[in-house]
Amino acid sequence: MxxxxxxxxxxxxxxxxxxxxxxxxxxxxxxxxxxxxxxxxxxxxxxxxxxxxxxxxxxxxxxxxxxxxxxxxxxxxxxxxxxxxxxxxxxxxxxxxxxxxxxxxDAYFGRSSRTFEAWPEYLPDEAAHKPTIGTNGRRLSIVSPDEAVGARIADRRSFVQEFxxxxxxxxxxxxxxxxxxxxxxxxxxxxxxxxxxxxxxxxxxxxxxxxxxxxxxxxxxxxxxxxxxxxxxxxxxxxxxxxxxxxxxxxxxxxxxxxxxxxxxxxxxxxxxxxxxxxxxxxxxxxxxxxxxxxxxxxxxxPPLADEREDDVLGYTTRVRLSGRDGTERAVAKSDTGAKRTSIDTELAGRIGTGPLVGTMEVRSGPGNGTEAQPLVDVDLRLNGQWRTITASITDRSQMTYPVLLGRDVLEEYTLDISRTVEE
Missing domain, CATH: 3.30.470.20 (ATP-grasp fold, B domain)
Structure with a gap:
């Protein structure tokens, strides 16, 4: 397994x-x-x-x-x-x-900031500050008793251990x-x-x-x-x-x-x-x-990563299903070969519970050279009978006709027929 x-x-x-x-x-x-x-x-x-x-x-x-x-x-x-x-x-x-x-x-563990700050009483010398659950040595550091050390490392509980x-x-x-x-x-x-x-x-x-x-x-x-x-x-x-x-x-x-x-x-x-x-x-x-x-x-x-496709052709608009940690919803998606990555409306992403957050991407924010950071999340997408996990950007599409935009990250595997549409 x-x-x-x-x-x-x-x-x-x-x-x-x-x-x-x-x-x-x-x-x-x-x-x-x-x-x-x-x-x-x-x-x-x-x-x-x-x-x-x-x-x-x-x-x-x-x-x-x-x-x-x-x-x-x-x-x-x-x-x-x-x-x-x-x-x-x-x-x-x-x-x-x-x-x-x-x-x-020797080691010390406390779940609150108040209890954690007592660790120098038990480990008076330098100690390794570690997440309680982690791998490959990432986010480990060496701390001294006079440093302010929190009970968490990022979103993980932590502890200190004799160095x-x-x-x-x-x-x-x-x-x-x-x-x-x-x-x-x-x-x-x-x-x-x-x-x-x-x-x-x-x-x-x-x-x-x-x-x-x-x-x-x-x-x-x-x-x-x-x-x-x-x-x-x-x-x-x-x-x-x-x-x-x-x-x-x-x-x-x-x-x-x-x-x-x-x-x-x-x-x-x-x-x-x-x-x-x-x-x-x-x-x-x-x-x-x-x-x-x-x-x-x-x-x-x-095992195959997806079901057999029902069709290798996508239309200008296509019915899709999106699945997150809180549920699954159907939506109509628009195909856009000018977009590098698939994007999902903020409200839809919130309803289905997309995630986890895997990064951000910079996109232009109107005229000029301004940019804004959009979160990137993993989401399961069913398209033409095939489930796959993609990394999509989350953006406010409330003023757009379609809550999902399919970018080249998905479209590159299909033939696009812009005359094909679905009822909205």
Missing amino acids: STHNSKETKSILNAVRTLGHEPVWIRDENVCSWIEDGSVRVSPRVDVLVNRLLLTKSDQQLEDLQLAALYEDTVPVINPPQAVAKTLHKYRAGAKLAAAGLPVQ LEGSDDRPSDVRVYVVGGEIVGAMRRHAPEGDWRTYVALGGEVEGVTDQLGRAPSRLAVEATSVLGLDLAGVDLMPVDGEWYILEVNATAGFKGLFTATGVSVAPHIAKLAIERAGGSIGASEVTDLESTLDDSVPGCK
């Missing part, structure tokens, strides 16, 4: 196929459930589910977790929803590990990948020049250290994964004065960097765990033969 197009997801599905089983890619485009005569059905049907939902980048985390929970009622789930939920909140995960007696950094410094001149940590209670590989991540964050997504360099890992960090990685109830995880560790600390546990950790550093792909190990959890059997040599490659080609099981 993965709604994102990551190399890791593709490689796991391809590994399942190579190991002789039928992979199914569960996405928004093909999943549904219904209750009939007291029985709950979920489609597509599977024998085991690998939960690869990237919840740190989702604005519907509870909704996504409940989708995985629907499957959990009937089949084994690799990385169960409850375990992922505990791990998702970084402070909660740290508290869980600390309660189990595992070494973690650990290793013995190396260049900041580094160790990422260990655990699958089914076994260590698949480990890499040391070095921060980019002038930075303290070691994330590969931010330019960190990696080197394989699987053979040099040692007993203590190996034990910590496996125990941390187990304490949080995960079947697979990337565990980040750091040694300080000879003692190892658990920095973070990631339920949906990427492993492209690990493959670069070690030449070992985690994908066949995850596929093996899933197949065995469903009652199958895979030989160790089969996995070993596969782990030296990372097949991230698009698997044949990827």
